[in-house]
Amino acid sequence: MNGRMATALCVLCLVSGCAAGFWFARMPLHEVDQDVIYQVSTIDALLQGSLEGTMTYGEMKKHGDFGIATFDRLDGEMIAFGGDFYQIKADGKVVAVTDDMTTPFGTVTFFSQDYSFPVRHAANFSDFSRQVEEVLPSKNHLYAIQIRGEFPYVMTRSIPRQETPNARLVDAAANQSIFEFRQTRGTIVGFWTPDLVRGLNVPGFHLHFLTEDRTGGGHILDFIVENATVEVDITPRFAMALPESGSYTSADLSGDLSHELDVVEKGST
Amino acid sequence: MNGRMATALCVLCLVSGCAAGFWFARMPLHEVDQDVIYQVSTIDALLQGSLEGTMTYGEMKKHGDFGIATFDRLDGEMIAFGGDFYQIKADGKVVAVTDDMTTPFGTVTFFSQDYSFPVRHAANFSDFSRQVEEVLPSKNHLYAIQIRGEFPYVMTRSIPRQETPNARLVDAAANQSIFEFRQTRGTIVGFWTPDLVRGLNVPGFHLHFLTEDRTGGGHILDFIVENATVEVDITPRFAMALPESGSYTSADLSGDLSHELDVVEKGST
Numbered sequence: 001m002n003g004r005m006a007t008a009l010c011v012l013c014l015v016s017g018c019a020a021g022f023w024f025a026r027m028p029l030h031e032v033d034q035d036v037i038y039q040v041s042t043i044d045a046l047l048q049g050s051l052e053g054t055m056t057y058g059e060m061k062k063h064g065d066f067g068i069a070t071f072d073r074l075d076g077e078m079i080a081f082g083g084d085f086y087q088i089k090a091d092g093k094v095v096a097v098t099d100d101m102t103t104p105f106g107t108v109t110f111f112s113q114d115y116s117f118p119v120r121h122a123a124n125f126s127d128f129s130r131q132v133e134e135v136l137p138s139k140n141h142l143y144a145i146q147i148r149g150e151f152p153y154v155m156t157r158s159i160p161r162q163e164t165p166n167a168r169l170v171d172a173a174a175n176q177s178i179f180e181f182r183q184t185r186g187t188i189v190g191f192w193t194p195d196l197v198r199g200l201n202v203p204g205f206h207l208h209f210l211t212e213d214r215t216g217g218g219h220i221l222d223f224i225v226e227n228a229t230v231e232v233d234i235t236p237r238f239a240m241a242l243p244e245s246g247s248y249t250s251a252d253l254s255g256d257l258s259h260e261l262d263v264v265e266k267g268s269t
Numbered sequence: 270m271n272g273r274m275a276t277a278l279c280v281l282c283l284v285s286g287c288a289a290g291f292w293f294a295r296m297p298l299h300e301v302d303q304d305v306i307y308q309v310s311t312i313d314a315l316l317q318g319s320l321e322g323t324m325t326y327g328e329m330k331k332h333g334d335f336g337i338a339t340f341d342r343l344d345g346e347m348i349a350f351g352g353d354f355y356q357i358k359a360d361g362k363v364v365a366v367t368d369d370m371t372t373p374f375g376t377v378t379f380f381s382q383d384y385s386f387p388v389r390h391a392a393n394f395s396d397f398s399r400q401v402e403e404v405l406p407s408k409n410h411l412y413a414i415q416i417r418g419e420f421p422y423v424m425t426r427s428i429p430r431q432e433t434p435n436a437r438l439v440d441a442a443a444n445q446s447i448f449e450f451r452q453t454r455g456t457i458v459g460f461w462t463p464d465l466v467r468g469l470n471v472p473g474f475h476l477h478f479l480t481e482d483r484t485g486g487g488h489i490l491d492f493i494v495e496n497a498t499v500e501v502d503i504t505p506r507f508a509m510a511l512p513e514s515g516s517y518t519s520a521d522l523s524g525d526l527s528h529e530l531d532v533v534e535k536g537s538t
Contacts, residue, residue: 036508042465045409138518140314141511196311196468196522239305239508242410249407253465 034110036237037142037191038063041248044199046070046105047260048251049166053102054243057085060108061099063239066144068190068208068219069106074172075161077219078106079208081146081189086210088217090160090177094210104243107191107201109144113231122225125266129205132192132230139194144233145207147188152226154181154188154209156218157267166247173264178221185212188220198258200240202265221267303379305506306411306460307332310517313468315339315374316529317520318435322371323512326354329377330368332508335413337459337477337488338375343441344430346488347375348477350415350458355479357486359429359446363479373512376460376470378413382500391494394535398474401461401499408463413502414476416457421495423450423457423478425487426536435516442533447490454481457489467527469509471534490536 040055053072060069061083069078076089078097085097117135122128136143157176190207197203210217242248309324322341329338330352338347345358347366354366386404391397405412426445459476466472479486511517 044465140518140520140522141513194522196313199465199467236511236513237509238511240506242505242507244410244505249409251409253409253463 032062032110033237034112035235036063036239037107037109037144037193037235038239038241039105039107039201040103040241041105041243042200042240042253043105043202043261044253044257045248045251047169047257047264048253049168050243050247050251051104051162051166052246053104054246054248055103055106055241056099057097057101057103058099060103060106061085064108064110066111066146066189067106067108068206069103069108070159071161072102072104073162074159074169077156077158077208077217078103079187079189079210079217080108081111081187086214086217088156088158088208088210090158092158092177092179092216094215094217109233109235111144111146111233113146114234116229116231119225119228119230124224125205125220125222128223128225132205136192136232137234140196142194142197142235142238143192144235145188145190145192145205146231147225147228148186148231149228150183150185150226151181151223151228152183153222153224154184154186154220155179155222156181156209157221158218169264170260179216179218181209181211181216186210186217187212188223190220197238199253202261206265301331301379302506303381304504305332305508306376306378306413306462306504307508307510308374308376308470309372309510310374310512311469311509311522312374312471312530313522313526314517314520316438316526316533317522318437319512319516319520320373320431320435321515322373323515323517324372324375324510325368326366326370326372327368329372329375330354333377333379335380335415335458336375336377337475338372338377339428341371341373342431343428343438346425346427346477346486347372348456348458348479348486349377350380350456355483355486357425357427357477357479359427361427361446361448361485363484363486378502378504380413380415380502382415383503385498385500388494388497388499393493394474394489394491397492397494401474405461405501406503409465411463411466411504411507412461413504414457414459414461414474415500416494416497417455417500418497419452419454419495420450420492420497421452422491422493423453423455423489424448424491425450425478426490427487438533439529448485448487450478450480450485455479455486456481457492466507468522471530475534
């Protein structure tokens, strides 16, 4: 039950003279915890080719209004903020995500800025990462990150829908589309996660981009920052829903896939 | 809000003739998800000496009626089932856990058996692990495990309270008390978790024991099984609350501590 529903019920109780109204208003409610980074499946399962969507976006939206993800069979890149969810397809087009669409891997939270700080200049993604990691309050928590404004340069990618079931992500990414944006306004959304979730999520930064006019974007491979404000939501709790059927249940998740992850996430080889 | 509270509220609404009663009864409620394995902090933080209790058992009980844990400064072993929480101290005594006691690391869930199967004979912990792992439906999920009955042999340990703040777990365990039980009746409680949560929890089996008369038990180092029924709760969701203050925030959680974990959990060297 969310706060608005609780308030509505209390108002209704009071209007109707219900004896339970006052008691209910004082009850502890199981509000949805807003300081949780919630993910479906694991990055290693995605790397191993568990590409079938196992959770609807209707369900994902119950766990966050902000985040990044992919789609059934890797059909594009997802970015969400302010409760708006978008699909950036491999042909560059951006469409609204509908609740019946599904994802094999994604991460969401309810974004609420805890603090912000300026980044005057970052020459590339690595430089940005180094500067921001220096000021994170602890390397043992997870953080949601939002940056809004003008960017001198953003390079993104989007992966096309895979026709082969259970294609490995590293092979699928070899056919990705690359997009470049210069002097572009927009929003960067993503997470910084610590090494302790290696195998589950993407250690370090994982960021997606959407232009201000919401017509382009993708998974960020590189970018240049000038006079940006980085907004940070410290999220000390983590939740993970593991698929109960499909290829996930038999995927080999015992190895260390960090090299493949580097190739896929950063375009490095 | 749990089901009992919802029912009580609906009855009260109906008795008082409240107009909201029927509407409320049909509302989707945010029940506490019962199929979540919930943990506070990480095993690697405990290994690195983050021993101060950061969550009360009062809070832990909101997330499960079943589980295993330790206490502030490693003061004994915790076992819970059926909503009863016990502290097995290093002097062998067993006391009820009070809500104001705290834990630096623990794992709980609401136990609800999904299936069970017999183990006719297991000569030791390794033999038991091999037999049960063969029949787990997926190596990529987490499971709560309960075994009730008579055991030919159980060897347990309990660690005494550490006077040194931030003692490493491997050093603290060197001073553990060892207990042996023969032809004993009791309950074994614990979890099987996959490699994918390495660093966070204890991959494989992690089991605690309490005698039927609730006067002895501890963390299981070894045991023999004859004609036991293993009850399994498949728990496809995982949640983790990371401490927001204290030594956790600056602990070095970047390394691989699996060898130290083996020494501590199984008594191997």
